[in-house]
Amino acid sequence: MAAQAASLDIDLFDAETRDAPYAAYRRLRDAGPVCHIERHGLYAMGRYRDLRDALINWNDFSSGSGVAMNDLMNRLMAGTVLASDPPEHKRLRRILGMPIGPARLRKLRPHMRGLAMERVKALKGAGRFDAMRRLAMLLPLSVVSDLVGLPEEGRERMLDWAAAAFNGMAPAGVPLSDGAFPVMKEMVDYITDPGLIGKLRPDGWAAQLWASVADGTLTEEEYRSIIQGYVSPSLDTTIFAVGNLLWLLATHPDQWRALKAAPALQARCINESLRYESPALGFSRLAKRDLVIDGVAVPAGARIMTVLPAANRDERHYADPERFDIRRDASDHLAFGGGVHRCIGGSLAMLEIGAVLEALVELVDHIEPGDGRRADNAVLRGFDHLEISLH
Numbered sequence: 001m002a003a004q005a006a007s008l009d010i011d012l013f014d015a016e017t018r019d020a021p022y023a024a025y026r027r028l029r030d031a032g033p034v035c036h037i038e039r040h041g042l043y044a045m046g047r048y049r050d051l052r053d054a055l056i057n058w059n060d061f062s063s064g065s066g067v068a069m070n071d072l073m074n075r076l077m078a079g080t081v082l083a084s085d086p087p088e089h090k091r092l093r094r095i096l097g098m099p100i101g102p103a104r105l106r107k108l109r110p111h112m113r114g115l116a117m118e119r120v121k122a123l124k125g126a127g128r129f130d131a132m133r134r135l136a137m138l139l140p141l142s143v144v145s146d147l148v149g150l151p152e153e154g155r156e157r158m159l160d161w162a163a164a165a166f167n168g169m170a171p172a173g174v175p176l177s178d179g180a181f182p183v184m185k186e187m188v189d190y191i192t193d194p195g196l197i198g199k200l201r202p203d204g205w206a207a208q209l210w211a212s213v214a215d216g217t218l219t220e221e222e223y224r225s226i227i228q229g230y231v232s233p234s235l236d237t238t239i240f241a242v243g244n245l246l247w248l249l250a251t252h253p254d255q256w257r258a259l260k261a262a263p264a265l266q267a268r269c270i271n272e273s274l275r276y277e278s279p280a281l282g283f284s285r286l287a288k289r290d291l292v293i294d295g296v297a298v299p300a301g302a303r304i305m306t307v308l309p310a311a312n313r314d315e316r317h318y319a320d321p322e323r324f325d326i327r328r329d330a331s332d333h334l335a336f337g338g339g340v341h342r343c344i345g346g347s348l349a350m351l352e353i354g355a356v357l358e359a360l361v362e363l364v365d366h367i368e369p370g371d372g373r374r375a376d377n378a379v380l381r382g383f384d385h386l387e388i389s390l391h
């Protein structure tokens with residue numbers, strides 16, 4: 001007979017836990033393959049193997065009624081690629097993925113590399129600067145503006161909208177989540193404004209998609225959901241990933257030296273930074289039937305949080321997981337999720353992060369850390385402000 005899930009008295013969303021979450025994640029893993037967290041009205045999974053298997057099993061662990069941890073956000077997400085199950089999911093994902101397939105990304109690489117090299121050259125030797133604003137934001141913002149092709153106005157609010165889209169994922173009652181909805185409404189109003197169409201860059205992804213609406217292959221609803229798919233999940237995730245990588249390299253000079261000595265380790269270094277400091281703290285799935293997860297029962301209808309960074313530090317899967325080690329092959333990390341919903345922008349994000357890292361390795365000898373302030377986001381981990389200097 002299956003065991004009952006252990007009940008855990010932890011708050012995964014309070015400021016203290018978000019600031020230093022790894023002890024809570026260890027408690028989650030040690031308490032069982034799936035635990036009940038009453039205060040959030042959720043179950044949660046943090047062990048690598050069980051979580052990876054659950055992400056693959058979309059039939060039992062469904063995204064179709066949303067992957068947020070509150071009903072309001074799940075209603076708002078209805079019809080998006082993130083909040084759908086196959087077969088609907090497959091169609092949306094195919095269209096969304098067109099401009100970010102391998103061949104298109106290969107063509108983008110020199111452009112990204114050029115932007116990163118120019119910026120690092122300008123920042124090197126220029127004293128302390130906020131790496132979030134001056135370096136980490138550069139490529140993600142350029143993707144939304146230059147490639148998706150959204151107009152100038154609204155751009156300055158884009159980051160607030162993207163942050164709100166993640167804050168809105170947290171359980172009801174978490175203050176950051178409750179405050180997110182008015183800001184998100186602004187984004188929906190912006191994207192659904194008919195006046196926006198005439199202002200799109202003619203050669204951008206948005207304009208090309210709109211052409212599919214005009215020829216009847218895409219509905220307006222699908223168009224909007226795909227545009228949101230390029231904006232909300234692509235900014236803070238990648239910005240935080242670049243910031244986390246900079247912070248890790250600045251505070252682990254031995255690892256930076258190892259990278260300088262062996263630049264071929266760059267891909268490993270990026271994967272290890274995503275494993276060690278995963279930007280997305282997790283989403284959720286709905287149990288479609290009574291489930292047994294590694295001997296522990298979860299009732300049909302339960303919402304289960306997928307605590308990705310907990311799995312990425314699981315000692316059952318990674319040797320010495322608390323050590324940041326750029327020589328480790330961590331390419332199987334779950335920072336991009338897994339299964340059919342594995343981040344479709346993962347390769348684009350790797351390209352953006354890679355362009356910055358390549359410029360640093362080529363041009364910089366030493367990264368000096370300064371003060372940092374963590375961003376106040378319910379389901380993303382990263383810096384709001386991070387001072388460094390490049391020598």
Ligand code: HEM
Pocket residue numbers: 063067081082083093096100229230233234235237238241279280283284308334335336337338340341342343344345346348349
């Ligand atoms: C380091 C940066 C990024 C991280 C850590 C990240 C993380 C994730 C994760 C964990 C998921 C899976 C959600 C789930 O299982 O329910 C996901 C899905 C998704 N991501 Fe990313 N992401 C990043 C960058 C991007 C970028 C640059 C884009 C731009 C296109 C993007 C667009 C999406 C979309 C559209 C989905 C939904 C895919 C689906 O449901 O099939 N992400 N991301």
